Amino acid sequence: xxxxxxxxxxxxxxxxxxxxxxxxxxxxxxxxxxxxxxxxxxxxxxxxxxxxxxxxxxxxxxxxxxxxxxxxxxxxxxxxxxxxxxxxxxxxxxxxxxxxxxxxxxxxxxxxxxxxxxxxxxxxxxxxxxxxxxxxxxxxxxxxxxxxxxxxxxxxxxxxxxxxxxxxxxxxxxxxxxxxxxxxxxxxxxxxxxxxxxxxxxxxxxxxxxxxxxxxxxxxxxxxxxxxxxxxxxxxxxxxxxxxxxxxxxxxxxxxxxxxxxxxxxxxxxxxxxxxxxxxxxxxxxxxxxxxxxxxxxxxxxxxxxxxxxxxxxxxxxxxxxxxx
Amino acid sequence: xxxxxxxxxxxxxxxxxxxxxxxxxxxxxxxxxxxxxxxxxxxxxxxxxxxxxxxxxxxxxxxxxxxxxxxxxxxxxxxxxxxxxxxxxxxxxxxxxxxxxxxxxxxxxxxxxxxxxxxxxxxxxxxxxxxxxxxxxxxxxxxxxxxxxxxxxxxxxxxxxxxxxxxxxxxxxxxxxxxxxxxxxxxxxxxxxxxxxxxxxxxxxxxxxxxxxxxxxxxxxxxxxxxxxxxxxxxxxxxxxxxxxxxxxxxxxxxxxxxxxxxxxxxxxxxxxxxxxxxxxxxxxxxxxxxxxxxxxxxxxxxxxxxxxxxxxxxxxxxxxxxxx
Numbered sequence: 001x002x003x004x005x006x007x008x009x010x011x012x013x014x015x016x017x018x019x020x021x022x023x024x025x026x027x028x029x030x031x032x033x034x035x036x037x038x039x040x041x042x043x044x045x046x047x048x049x050x051x052x053x054x055x056x057x058x059x060x061x062x063x064x065x066x067x068x069x070x071x072x073x074x075x076x077x078x079x080x081x082x083x084x085x086x087x088x089x090x091x092x093x094x095x096x097x098x099x100x101x102x103x104x105x106x107x108x109x110x111x112x113x114x115x116x117x118x119x120x121x122x123x124x125x126x127x128x129x130x131x132x133x134x135x136x137x138x139x140x141x142x143x144x145x146x147x148x149x150x151x152x153x154x155x156x157x158x159x160x161x162x163x164x165x166x167x168x169x170x171x172x173x174x175x176x177x178x179x180x181x182x183x184x185x186x187x188x189x190x191x192x193x194x195x196x197x198x199x200x201x202x203x204x205x206x207x208x209x210x211x212x213x214x215x216x217x218x219x220x221x222x223x224x225x226x227x228x229x230x231x232x233x234x235x236x237x238x239x240x241x242x243x244x245x246x247x248x249x250x251x252x253x254x255x256x257x258x259x260x261x262x263x264x265x266x267x268x269x270x271x272x273x274x275x276x277x278x279x280x281x282x283x284x285x286x287x288x289x290x291x292x293x294x295x296x297x298x299x300x301x302x303x304x305x306x307x308x309x310x311x312x313x314x315x316x317x318x319x320x321x322x323x324x325x
Numbered sequence: 326x327x328x329x330x331x332x333x334x335x336x337x338x339x340x341x342x343x344x345x346x347x348x349x350x351x352x353x354x355x356x357x358x359x360x361x362x363x364x365x366x367x368x369x370x371x372x373x374x375x376x377x378x379x380x381x382x383x384x385x386x387x388x389x390x391x392x393x394x395x396x397x398x399x400x401x402x403x404x405x406x407x408x409x410x411x412x413x414x415x416x417x418x419x420x421x422x423x424x425x426x427x428x429x430x431x432x433x434x435x436x437x438x439x440x441x442x443x444x445x446x447x448x449x450x451x452x453x454x455x456x457x458x459x460x461x462x463x464x465x466x467x468x469x470x471x472x473x474x475x476x477x478x479x480x481x482x483x484x485x486x487x488x489x490x491x492x493x494x495x496x497x498x499x500x501x502x503x504x505x506x507x508x509x510x511x512x513x514x515x516x517x518x519x520x521x522x523x524x525x526x527x528x529x530x531x532x533x534x535x536x537x538x539x540x541x542x543x544x545x546x547x548x549x550x551x552x553x554x555x556x557x558x559x560x561x562x563x564x565x566x567x568x569x570x571x572x573x574x575x576x577x578x579x580x581x582x583x584x585x586x587x588x589x590x591x592x593x594x595x596x597x598x599x600x601x602x603x604x605x606x607x608x609x610x611x612x613x614x615x616x617x618x619x620x621x622x623x624x625x626x627x628x629x630x631x632x633x634x635x636x637x638x639x640x641x642x643x644x645x646x647x648x649x650x
Contacts, residue, residue: 033450057465087447087454093426093466094419101418117451121444121477122412123504125358129412140382141418152446152477155502156509177480179448184481188524191514196521199513 010213011147011170012221012243016268018080018113024308025263025315027081027115027245028300029275030071030103032064032088036280038293041066054095061095064088067296068103071279074301076110078308081147083273086118101142114146115245119174120163121152127162135169148172150223150245153200160207160220167211170219175201176235178225178248197231198238205239217243217269224262226254226272233261236269244270249307250277256307256314265322267315278303335538336472336495337546337568341593343405343438349633350588350640352406352440352570353625354600355396355428357389357413361605363618366391379420386420389413392621393428396604399626401435403633406472408598411443426467439471440570444499445488446477452487460494473497475548475570478525485532485545492536495544500526501560503550503573522556523563530564540593542568549587551579551597558586561594569595574632575602581632581639590647592640603628 009017019025041063042048050056072082084103089096107114120130133141134149148170151163163171176186176197186197201222208218220242224235227248236244244262248254249272262270281287281303282296291299334342344350366388367373375381397407409428414421432439445455458466459474473495476488488496501511501522511522526547533543543566549557552573561569569587573579574597587595606612606628607621616624 031451053463053465054467057467060465085447085451085454087445087451087458091454091458091464091466093458093464093468094422096466097419097422119446119477120412121446122410123502126356126410126412126442129410129416133412133416133418138378139416139418140378140385141416141421142379142382143418152444152479154477154479154499154510155504156506156511158504158506174479177448179480179483181481181483185479185525185528186481188521189516191516191518193516196513200510203510 008168010167010211011219012217013213013215014147014168015080015113015170015243015271016213016215016217019268019271022078022080023312024078024080025270025272025311026079026304026308027083027271027273028071028075028079028278028304029117029273030068030082030084030279031275032067033276033280034060036283037063037067038296040294057092058095061092061099064096064099065102068099069106070297071300072103072106072110072112074297075278075304076112078301078305079112081113081115081271082107083115083117083275085275086116097142101144104146105144108144113148115148115150115172116146117150119150119152121155121159123155123158127159131162131165135163135166145169148221150174153204157203157207164211164219167219170221172221172223172245173200173204175204175222176224176228176231178227178252180227182225182228198234201235201239201242205242208242212241215268216241221245223247226259226262227252229258229261232258236262236264240264245273246270247273250274256310259311260314260318263315263318265319267319272307272311274307278307333493335492335536336544337542338538338540339472339493340405340438340495340568340596341538341540341542344593344596347403347405348637349403349405350595350597350636351404351629351633352408352596352598353396353400353404353603353629354442354598355393355407355409355604356600357392358601358605359385361608362388362392363621365619382417383420386417386424389421389424390427393424394431395622396625397428397431397435397437399622400603400629401437403626403630404437406438406440406596407432408440408442408600410600411441422467426469429471430469433469438473440473440475440497441471442475444475444477446480446484448480448483452484456487456490460488460491470494473546475499478529482532489536489544492544495546497546497548497570498525498529500529500547501549501553501556503552503577505552507550507553523559526560526564526567530567533567537566541566542594546570548572551584551587552577554583554586557583561587561589565589570598571595572598575599581635584636585639585643588640588643590644592644597632597636599632603632
């Protein structure tokens with residue numbers, strides 16, 4: 001008798017499939033800043049009249065669920081991935097985790113992939129607990145498992161492997177982060193003259209060696225900010241099998257042309273994240289003129305389409321430039 | 326009219342005060358491994374008969390609350406700090422966070438300081454959300470704020486500062502972790518020939534420069550494992566104002582003599598953590614012979630006293646050896 005083995009698709013292949021299908025490399029960061037959530041939703045859930053901190057937290061969690069569900073509906077067509085930043089949910093305690101669970105379920109229903117931005121890092125049983133919480137099918141956390149998690153590489157391979165045990169799930173390790181002061185550590189020069197981030201990048205490339213999918217990219221990606229353009233270009237050259245999560249687009253200052261430097265010459269290899277500039281698009285131009293606060297999700301949808309189009313345009317320009325060379 | 330200003334004591338001064346008062350440098354890690362929790366508690370809360378994952382999670386959370394409260398009562402006399410490892414609580418989702426909240430309240434009531442082991446790391450608003458969740462007095466997370474949090478330094482000073490904004494609270498940054506493979510990254514040689522962990526250690530020392538308390542130690546400590554003895558000694562020499570959280574004692578293999586290398590010549594500067602070897606002491610010799618499973622907390626209490634005494638003995642031996650030199 002044959003025993004049927006269902007081999008789940010590699011995480012990275014599912015990601016690339018979605019990117020190709022939607023013709024989009026957009027990741028929308030779901031970072032619900034409490035002070036920027038729409039006033040009409042805060043009124044609907046009576047946030048202001050909450051008598052205790054606990055009550056306030058659970059009402060804010062309701063606002064976040066409603067807010068995220070509306071955003072998700074409107075960006076599902078043009079975004080490939082949503083990336084909830086765990087800190088924003090944790091600050092509301094158990095109610096915040098309930099909002100996260102609800103958000104993940106909504107994203108799943110809308111066909112979006114889910115990347116949790118937790119920058120988790122630990123070893124042995126602790127790392128396995130994190131993987132269990134966020135990535136395992138039989139999790140007790142209530143989270144209908146996400147597709148990938150951001151992780152911090154400081155503990156070495158031992159802190160990475162527990163997150164890669166299931167090849168249908170992936171991780172993105174911090175390599176060159178988008179914050180202005182990241183160079184203080186990540187640009188430290190090593191004995192061989194190369195910067196620290198490059199060494200980490202090469203380790204990430206090697207740690208993912210046995211987890212490469214059909215397109216040659218591995219289940220272990222890297223976080224490389226678009227705000228450090230030269231490093232982004234260099235890392236794209238040096239790490240041909242490592243998919244990049246590229247933050248720094250939008251509110252942090254980088255544009256589509258910078259982000260495009262993180263892609264390969266087939267226009268693949270990058271997933272570009274924007275959070276505030278999409279989910280709070282109704283608070284900024286050109287969307288503010290067109291959309292009222294009530295229409296925040298419509299504004300987010302348009303901002304996500306605009307982002308997709310501008311990245312595709314930049315990739316097309318880069319491709320044509322490449323052909324001319 | 327005079328306006329009274331209450332200046333809260335520095336975190337590090339409160340820690341040192343407790344260490345002196347209790348004559349103990351013991352930190353008990355509250356890492357509730359689900360498969361090692363006592364069977365009679367699992368039976369009491371009917372874990373096995375839970376029909377759904379959610380139900381199981383909330384029953385396991387009840388087990389953890391009960392387990393931790395009993396442990397806390399019995400170690401409060403000989404330990405200074407308890408250190409819940411967040412991963413073990415997160416794996417149970419919202420119910421796990423409720424257990425964490427309860428555990429922190431119990432530890433506070435017993436006069437123990439609370440160090441949350443989350444190895445959190447992020448920048449800007451995300452880092453502030455983490456600080457809000459775990460360290461702020463007006464937190465919406467339900468957590469009656471902890472005293473300190475472990476953090477990961479990979480993002481540079483920008484990822485550290487949000488955790489140090491309140492001088493009554495502290496943080497411990499990863500420098501040289503206790504896992505066997507940590508050297509893969511932390512021992513990388515820099516241009517000037519020194520290892521990466523030493524550079525990070527010196528950055529930590531400088532980041533804490535303006536946050537030094539009465540004894541000269543700063544609110545920003547460092548995590549330095551007892552399993553790498555030479556590095557522990559070196560870092561103790563090089564970072565005179567940085568308090569060390571020293572993991573690796575007990576189940577990970579280091580003893581009191583190794584841990585003592587992380588202390589200064591006044592017998593200060595270190596806080597030694599053990600988790601499994603204390604909280605599951607009833608499962609190992611010599612405690613297993615004396616204590617039944619029902620008496621797990623008594624076993625933990627005795628193991629914590631033994632740990633305190635062995636560290637004090639090692640510090641005394643080191644002091645005498647120092648005097649003879």
